[in-house]
Structures are given as C-alpha cells and as structure tokens.
Amino acid sequence: MPKDKPEFFVRVEPELCKGCGLCVAFCGRDALKMYDDLKSGKRVPQVVNMERCNGCRLCEWYCPDFAIYIVEKVAAKAI
Numbered sequence: 001m002p003k004d005k006p007e008f009f010v011r012v013e014p015e016l017c018k019g020c021g022l023c024v025a026f027c028g029r030d031a032l033k034m035y036d037d038l039k040s041g042k043r044v045p046q047v048v049n050m051e052r053c054n055g056c057r058l059c060e061w062y063c064p065d066f067a068i069y070i071v072e073k074v075a076a077k078a079i
C-alpha cells in the first residue's frame, strides 16, 4: 500500500545559511546532510531522506539564521 505523502516539506535558504551544521546535528531522524552547494559556493543542509522527516521542526528551532524551516502544504479544496 502506498504511503501518504507528507503534508509538509523542509525548505533551505542557502543565502541565509552559514553552514554551521546545527540543523543536521539536531535532526534526530537523519533526514539532513550537509553538501556543497555549487550555486552559492557554501556547505548547506539538504534533505536526503524526506521519508524519515517527521516534521518535528528541531532544525528550524535550532537554526540561528532562520535558514531552514518547515512549510506546510495547503490542501487544495474543490469548489
């Protein structure tokens, strides 16, 4: 049986990120990893396993630069 799609996703703003890795360290689900972002030339977090992410927001709360956060999907309603 297919799993329900998560009702949220993790957004990273590379231009705000300073590459400290706190979000990766505090993610207890191993959903994030640091990688070299060629566009910004920085090391930034990336969601490597969205299925493991439970939307706990620890990454968002611990980021000192507001560079990672959860975005909740708004369900489209049929009119």
Ligand code: SF4
Binding pocket: 010, 026, 027, 028, 029, 030, 031, 032, 052, 053, 054, 055, 056, 057, 058, 059, 060, 070
């Ligand atoms: S919301 Fe929680 S589980 Fe998902 S990436 Fe952030 S810290 Fe990890």
Ligand code: SF4
Binding pocket: 012, 016, 017, 018, 019, 020, 021, 022, 023, 024, 044, 045, 062, 063, 064, 065, 066, 067, 068
């Ligand atoms: S905690 Fe924030 S600033 Fe640090 S690596 Fe994660 S997103 Fe970047």
